[in-house]
Each structure stands twice: as C-alpha cells, then as structure tokens.
Amino acid sequence: MSEVLWSATEIAAATGGTASAEFDVDAVAFDSREVGPGALFVALSGETTDGHKFLDQAFASGAAGAVVSSQTPHPHILVGDTTVALENLARASRKRMAGTVIGVTGSVGKTGTKEALFECLDRIAPGFAHRSVKSYNNHTGVPLSLARMPRDAKFGVFEMGMSHAGELLALTHMVRPHIALVTTIAPAHTEFFASEEAIADAKGEIFQGLEPGGTAIVPFDSPHRDRLIAAAEPHAARIVTFGLGEGADVRAVEIVPGQAGGTYVTAQIGPDRTLGFTLSQPGDHWVANAMAVLAAVDAAGGDLEQAGLALAEMGGLAGRGARFKTAVAGGEALVIDESYNANPASMRATLAVLAATPATRRLAVLGEMRELGDQSAAFHAALAEPIAMANVEALLLVGEGMVPLARALEGRIELVHVPDAATARERIETMLRPGDAVLIKGSNGVGLSRVVAALAGRA
Numbered sequence: 347m348s349e350v351l352w353s354a355t356e357i358a359a360a361t362g363g364t365a366s367a368e369f370d371v372d373a374v375a376f377d378s379r380e381v382g383p384g385a386l387f388v389a390l391s392g393e394t395t396d397g398h399k400f401l402d403q404a405f406a407s408g409a410a411g412a413v414v415s416s417q418t419p420h421p422h423i424l425v426g427d428t429t430v431a432l433e434n435l436a437r438a439s440r441k442r443m444a445g446t447v448i449g450v451t452g453s454v455g456k457t458g459t460k461e462a463l464f465e466c467l468d469r470i471a472p473g474f475a476h477r478s479v480k481s482y483n484n485h486t487g488v489p490l491s492l493a494r495m496p497r498d499a500k501f502g503v504f505e506m507g508m509s510h511a512g513e514l515l516a517l518t519h520m521v522r523p524h525i526a527l528v529t530t531i532a533p534a535h536t537e538f539f540a541s542e543e544a545i546a547d548a549k550g551e552i553f554q555g556l557e558p559g560g561t562a563i564v565p566f567d568s569p570h571r572d573r574l575i576a577a578a579e580p581h582a583a584r585i586v587t588f589g590l591g592e593g594a595d596v597r598a599v600e601i602v603p604g605q606a607g608g609t610y611v612t613a614q615i616g617p618d619r620t621l622g623f624t625l626s627q628p629g630d631h632w633v634a635n636a637m638a639v640l641a642a643v644d645a646a647g648g649d650l651e652q653a654g655l656a657l658a659e660m661g662g663l664a665g666r667g668a669r670f671k672t673a674v675a676g677g678e679a680l681v682i683d684e685s686y687n688a689n690p691a692s693m694r695a696t697l698a699v700l701a702a703t704p705a706t707r708r709l710a711v712l713g714e715m716r717e718l719g720d721q722s723a724a725f726h727a728a729l730a731e732p733i734a735m736a737n738v739e740a741l742l743l744v745g746e747g748m749v750p751l752a753r754a755l756e757g758r759i760e761l762v763h764v765p766d767a768a769t770a771r772e773r774i775e776t777m778l779r780p781g782d783a784v785l786i787k788g789s790n791g792v793g794l795s796r797v798v799a800a801l802a803g804r805a
Contacts, residue, residue, distance in 0.1 A: 452529025518555025550577030677780025706781030713788015714747030
C-alpha cells in the first residue's frame with residue numbers, strides 16, 4: 347500500500363480546515379497513546395476529556411500534524427469542530443476508495459467475523475486489505491477506521507455496532523458498503539430495546555447504506571431471518587443467506603470436530619460449488635461465522651480456496667477465543683480467553699466450546715452480562731442449563747448481576763461468587779489444577795481481561 351496516507355492539503359480540503367504548514371501523515375489516531383512517528387493526531391473534545399490537552403504528548407511521540415479547533419504552535423489543520431472534521435475525513439477516504447467495502451454488524455460474532463474476513467481478503471490481495479482494528483465500531487471508531495484506510499486498498503472491512511435505534515443508520519451511510527453482513531441477532535443492549543424484533547430492526551439499518559447493486563448477507567438460521575430479508579429488499583440487488591440449516595445459500599453440509607480443537611467443514615456455496623477446509627476456531631458458532639465469511643468473500647469476487655486456507659491458519663483473538671497454557675502447581679492449565687464481552691447467546695456458545703475441550707476438569711470464570719434491562723435476572727439464571735451441559739465442575743462468578751445464577755446453582759456445583767475482577771484474579775489462581783481448562787468470559791466493563799493478563803504472565 348502507498349506510504350503517504352494524507353497530505354496536509356488533502357486533509358484541509360476534506361475537512362474545510364486551514365493548514366498551518368505542509369506535512370504528510372501515514373496514520374491517524376485520536377488517542378495520544380496510539381500516536382507514533384508520522385501520525386495525524388485528531389484532538390477530539392469529549393464529555394470527559396479534551397484531546398487538545400494531549401497535543402504536546404502526541405508530538406513528543408512523533409506526530410507529524412494535528413487536527414485542532416484552537417490555535418497551537420504545532421503543525422496543524424484548524425477546523426471548527428474536530429469530531430465533524432474526522433467524519434468528513436472519513437467520507438473523503440471512502441470517496442477515493444475504488445475497491446470493495448464490506449460492512450459487518452450483529453449481536454454476536456461481528457468482531458471475529460470482521461477479523462476472519464480480513465485474514466481471507468489479505469491472503470487474496472496481500473497488503474491491500476484494510477479493516478477496523480480492535481472493536482472500533484461506534485460513532486468515533488468507524489470514522490477513524492475509514493480515515494485510516496489507504497488510498498489504494500482493494501478491500502475494506504468495517505465493523506459497525508449500536509446500542510440504540512438509529513445509530514447504525516448514520517454509520518452505514520458513512521461506510522457505504524458494497525456488501526452488508528448481519529452475523530446474528532441475540533439479546534444484547536436489551537436495556538434499550540423492547541424486544542429482539544426491535545434489535546433485528548436496528549441491525550437491519552445496515553442495509554440502508556448499501557451501494558447500488560449491493561449484496562445483503564443474512565443469517566438463515568435466525569428466527570429473525572425474514573425480518574432481516576424484508577429490511578434488505580428495498581436496498582439490496584442480491585440477498586444471500588448463510589448458516590447450518592438446509593436451504594441456506596451458503597451452508598455447512600458436513601462438520602467434523604478436529605483433534606486439535608478446530609473443525610473440518612464442507613461448505614456448499616450456491617447450487618453447484620463445494621469447499622472443504624479446516625476451521626482453526628472451535629465451536630458451531632464459528633462454523634456459522636465461517637459461512638458468513640465465505641458468503642462475503644464470494645460476493646466480493648474473492649478466491650474461496652484462498653479463503654479456506656486463511657480460515658485454517660487464523661489464530662485465536664485476544665478476548666475472543668485465544669487459548670494459552672498457564673503454569674499451576676504441578677503442571678499447566680488451559681485458559682480460554684473470551685473476556686472481551688458477553689451476552690446470553692455468546693455465553694451459551696462459548697460454554698459449548700468449553701464442553702468440547704478435553705480436560706481433567708472444566709472451570710469457568712463468568713462475569714455479569716450488562717445492559718440487559720428488566721430481563722437481566724432471568725438471563726443470568728438461565729445460564730444454569732448450559733453450565734450443567736458443559737460439565738463445569740467449578741465456577742467463579744463475578745459481579746452483583748450474577749446473584750440470580752448463584753442462587754439457581756446453589757448446592758449443585760462448586761461455586762464461588764466474588765464482587766469484582768481483582769478478587770476473581772486472586773481466587774482463580776488458588777482453584778486451578780494441572781489438566782484443567784478454564785473459560786473466562788464476561789461483559790467488558792467487568793474487567794476480566796485483568797484475570798487473563800495475570801494468568802498469561804505465568805504462561
């Protein structure tokens with residue numbers, strides 16, 4: 347890809363700002379801690395902090411220029427509003443991109459699917475695929491990811507999230523995808539939605555940003571499939587379904603668990619094509635994700651065999667299925683890191699993965715699931731069933747929201763309930779034995795990544 351991402355002249359033209367000097371940048375950041383040599387620092391002004399306070403820090407880290415709304419002695423582009431400027435820079439980036447853009451949303455699996463798509467497309471066009479990093483999927487993360495897209499990118503993959511109706515609509519009109527993919531619909535952010543149908547409607551907003559001739563990719567096995575198809579029909583030239591059920595356009599027709607924890611899959615793509623490949627990630631939910639990925643790669647005109655090779659080689663994602671061994675007295679235990687986030691559907695899916703993991707004992711560290719509104723207690727208590735089905739022998743629950751589950755399991759399992767991640771970190775280290783497999787999962791705000799980091803430090 348080209349080395350110069352933006353020139354000062356281009357940034358000024360895109361944002362309507364005034365350049366104090368000519369400079370070139372090869373990266374964009376709004377967090378001063380992410381600034382490196384040659385980067386553009388966008389000084390956003392938020393409710394809790396003001397990026398202008400970190401200008402000296404950003405330039406000490408090597409920033410080549412900044413976007414600001416007040417004068418500074420550093421090389422800069424002066425604009426009226428830095429948030430609007432970032433959005434305008436994002437639109438300019440999208441306008442100059444001549445390749446294929448894919449938008450990904452869903453209640454579960456959107457980050458993993460986005461990463462898998464990137465791996466496939468980067469294998470097909472090495473060095474010319476771009477994606478949003480981390481989970482930069484909101485009103486600031488999406489424009490940042492767009493602004494970072496190299497001018498000669500052939501593929502761009504963007505994750506879009508939402509917690510309220512209407513949020514996705516604004517994002518998809520900025521991304522303007524050629525292909526829009528919904529992974530699945532499940533209870534998430536239910537504090538802000540009256541029903542799962544309302545969640546499906548909000549996710550279906552992604553199709554409204556489709557470019558003319560675009561493709562909508564919809565989960566076949568979802569009870570909201572027809573609702574999503576109806577949302578896509580006014581905007582998509584083509585609608586493709588994916589999943590495990592008979593009738594899906596892209597379907598897993600054979601699933602064989604692999605000895606190393608992955609899965610051998612035979613996929614049917616349309617009426618007359620099949621692809622056999624090894625999926626490195628374990629679990630039926632990852633098989634479904636892989637079908638979504640193949641559907642998107644096919645819609646983008648990509649090489650499916652190369653995509654299959656990429657899916658075989660993809661490693662686990664930190665916080666979303668990465669595995670490692672940690673030292674315990676007398677040996678090692680396996681850690682399954684699902685600490686980034688949690689909702690009822692993803693909890694069930696990852697507990698099923700734990701159930702299929704060979705181990706002397708299976709343990710779980712489960713943090714509370716947040717933003718579930720009035721149904722929170724019922725959703726937490728309902729985890730008792732998948733925990734039992736996973737043959738979990740010892741359970742460490744974290745957070746006040748886990749009280750209903752602790753009550754549901756009282757007397758049925760070895761159980762410890764602690765208030766926070768710091769306490770969980772201390773307790774799990776005393777619980778682990780050689781040969782154990784432990785799943786660590788909870789809402790991001792619970793902070794279970796600190797438990798993972800402590801165990802990883804002993805790997």
